[in-house]
Amino acid sequence: MLHADLLYQLALLQVPQIGTVQARALVEYFGDARSIFTARKKELGALEQIGEVRAGNIKSFQSFQKAEAEIGFIEKYKIQPLFITDSAYPQRLLHCNDAPTLLFYRGSADLNTAKVVSIIGTRTNTDYGREVTGQLISDLSQHNVLVVSGLAFGIDAIAHRAALQHGLPTVGVLAHGMHTLYPSLHRSLAKDMLQNGGLLTEFTHEVGADKHNFPKRNRIVAGLCDATVVVETALKGGSIITASLANSYNREVFAFPGKTTDAKSSGCNELIQQNKAILLKNAQQLIETMGWETPQRVIRRNTATPLFIDYSADEKILLQVLTLYDELHIDELHSVSNLAPGVVAASLLNLELYGMIQSMPGKRYRLIAGV
Secondary structure: OOHHHHHHHHHHOOOOOOOHHHHHHHHHHHOOHHHHHHOOHHHHHOOOOOHHHHHHHHHHOOOOHHHHHHHHHHHHOOOEEEEOOOOOOOHHHHHOOOOOOEEEEEEOOOOOOOOEEEEEOOOOOOHHHHHHHHHHHHHHHHHOOEEEEOOOOOHHHHHHHHHHHOOOOEEEEOOOOOOOOOOHHHHHHHHHHHHOEEEEEOOOOOOOOOOOHHHHHHHHHHHOOOEEEEOOOOOOOHHHHHHHHHHHOOOEEEEOOOOOOOHHHHHHHHHHHOOOOEEOOOHHHHHHHHOOOOOOOOOOOOOOOOOOOOOOHHHHHHHHHHHHOOOEEHHHHHHHHOOOHHHHHHHHHHHHHOOOEEEEOOOEEEEOOOO
């Protein structure tokens, strides 16, 4: 990424009265951050989400020193900035109308891998919560799943550690900048996660762990994933907020049930009772619901396409959709087909292995000519 591009991307975050919704509208209209700052005030103000006052704030903005300092921090600690137009930006977040314009990432995991699940819960878990979290991740370890959570005490940390133990990549979403770590007791865990997973935040490096940042963090935890699993939670708290956000993003939400007398399971039980979460018994149920079942047949790339292929019903739907369009993004395929994101990803992989479709840059797909 060019230094100047990043400078304007960072500056956009600092313009008064320009939040995530306004920033996204600007980027969608002008194409990149630099063009926003060089646009005429009249053109900026004509946008419905901007208006004259915000347009004036953009044109009068001169405080680039903070952006320069952030670039120095990014370069020093080898942080990867992910702007909303970048191909490496988490594509699932693009379906969220409040997605961050710019993210900061340290790690090795692919944020756009085919199967992503967030596992969340109370900071004061019981032995039951620890046990079901560990068993869930152990059983998911054969399915190449990326595990996301918030690096908090309790279920979050248990999920991260279990993922590392079973060889799964795991990403922690932070409610602060990369200059610190909260809670500090998880420094060792975070260091291990950088080797197989990573750390992600929308906050610049000087931002601390303010209480108002945690709901913002929760929306990224929900938006990054195909499915959210709530292990244990009370009736109120961050996990309930994250589950609500996941539902609003049309993602699958699962919850482990608990005793009706257990306060730490009361939130899960209520989510299930109100049809805001699927009652989860085990990993196999999650895998089947999300369409993550490993194919029994072995199909290799670059081999002749079999004369007869027994397509699944989901694969047939995607083939029919792709015959109507020249090329579609994976999120567009999800929207048009009405299939779950996990089902779409797994089916596309099969169709690509069959030699029926071609994967294009930017998570786009098209039928191979002549098939």
